[in-house]
Amino acid sequence: MAEIKAPVFPESVADGTIVEWHVTEGQQVNRDDLLAEIETDKVVLEVVAPDNGVVTKIVKQVDDTVLSDELIAEFEAGATGSADAPAADKEDTAAPEEAPKQAGYGDLPGRPPAPHVEEKDHKDQSPAVRKAAKESGVDPKDVEGSGRGGRVTKTDMASPTLKADSSIKTDSGQPVAESVGERSEKRVPMTRLRKRVAERLLSASQDTAMLTTFNEVNMKPLMDLRAQYKDRFEKRHGVRLGFMSLFVRAATEALKRFPAVNASLDGDDIVYHGYYDIGVAVSSDRGLVVPVLRDTDRMSMADVESRIRELGGLAQKGKLGLEDMTGGTFTISNGGVFGSLMSTPILNPPQTAILGMHAINDRPMAVNGKVEILPMMYLALSYDHRMIDGKEAVQFLVTIKELVEDPSLLLLDL
Structure with missing residues (x-):
């Protein structure tokens, strides 16, 4: 045994x-x-x-x-048993519990009871799925499964994608949220990962002297460079050329010039890191995760693009390992992929700074006394004022702006 x-x-x-x-x-x-x-x-x-x-x-x-x-x-x-045993033969594998009520909300007068899904109809589902079905009133048979052999998982039940021919019904045979004028609710427990993210973000806002400085960058030189070399880059390296790799390179160079931004606080001590591990914030179905690129000063742009793609794929599948997310001396978050024009990113303790990238929009800009339409991006740097002075923060962000607007500065080490 x-x-x-x-x-x-x-x-x-x-x-x-x-x-x-x-x-x-x-x-x-x-x-x-x-x-x-x-x-x-x-x-x-x-x-x-x-x-x-x-x-x-x-x-x-x-x-x-x-x-x-x-x-x-x-x-x-070496033993043999049932090759296709149902996933929930034993009633005590997951005793369903009533979903907790929130004070002042769960007891609202006139609140209709949650639709009930008969447990006997889902003996072939896992205990977690059966429990989620009871709490949400969603029939697992109506949900597109992402598990092995199309099996419905707990994650599928948390954010269900309904089959094309599905129709969610209550005990009375009426649709849960399909009828006109009906208001529905769904209560799902917060995952441990989501809880931990919430705790860390709240702690960062309460326990640090966080301040944010902004600047804007003209993306035209970088966009022209990418348009000129993207096909050759992909053919040579087998990966697409994106903007993130240059921002990682620019951030690494700026971190070398401003060591305090690459440092962290440990109690009353300041820890200056002699390496550059940059976390890249990624949104996944399970919540925000920050996989880390190790030793970015030793990585080529192709290495950065390839690793970001690999880590992003693992994040979406929930396959990131602990070693992929531990450590990190600086973080880059790109809200622009979702259309964000400007934001104040929250620190990722014990790091003392985080760079926020945003959407690229055409805007009229004054260039040599004339108005030109240019693709502009707002950059935001949130930093812990206990560790980093405003002068350093502004100069750090201006350095990134200059390197992005003129990538040849990176090549010439200027």
């Missing part, structure tokens, strides 16, 4: 939560088959089968908290 244990968490992660079992007791699995998913404050970790065999006992159920390297199941290698 072998033990299935939770992964070994790093020191920054105290525990995790079982969010889904993909197998049941007695089910036969093959080596490296996905058994369970554990959500931590930072990432979702997968637990896979160590060998061909049978999961004989599930020790930790859905929503249970687990510690690093803690026993979660028992496994018998």
Whole structure:
């Protein structure tokens, strides 16, 4: 008999939560088959089968908290069992709980009861999916599944994409939110990742002397450069040439000139980092994550583009590892991909600064006494005023502006 244990968490992660079992007791699995998913404050970790065999006992159920390297199941290698055991044969694998009510909201007079979904109709779904179906009133059979073999997962139920021929019904046979004039509600528990992001953002706004300075950059030189070389770049390196790689290069050079922006605070100590690890904020279905590019001063633009693409793909699939997001000395956030014209990005502690990129819009600008229409982008630098003086912050942002507007300065090291 072998033990299935939770992964070994790093020191920054105290525990995790079982969010889904993909197998049941007695089910036969093959080596490296996905058994369970554990959500931590930072990432979702997968637990896979160590060998061909049978999961004989599930020790930790859905929503249970687990510690690093803690026993979660028992496994018998080489044994045979049911190859297609249903995902929820046992009623005690995930006892559904009533969704918590918020004070002053859950008891509003006249609030209609949540639609009920019969549990007996979904014995083939995982415990987490069954629980989500009960809470939301959404029938898993109407939801497009992203799991193995089209199976519906807990994530699918949190943000359901309905099948083309689906029709969500209540017990009375009426659509939940389809009828004219009806107002619906859906209550879903906040994930650990979302909770942790909220805690860190709130802490950053309360525990730092955060200030933001703005500037604007003429993107025409960079856009002309990209248009001229993008085909040759992609043919040579196998990856598309974007704007982020040049901003990473420009930020790295600016960090070299202003070490305080690359430093962090540790209690009453200032830690000056002799390396450049730049985090790139990425929005995923599970929340905001910040994978880190290591040693950007040693990376070519092709390396940066390739790594950003790789990390972005992993983020969307929920496959980022803890090693992909730990550390980081500076962060770049690009709200422009969503159309943001201007914002004040929030610090990512213990870092002391973050650069915000925004949408590129044509605007009339005064150039040598004449009005020209130019593609302009607002840049924002939020920084901790306890560590960085306003003069340094402004000069840092102006340096990035100058390097982006004249990329040849990077080549000539000017």
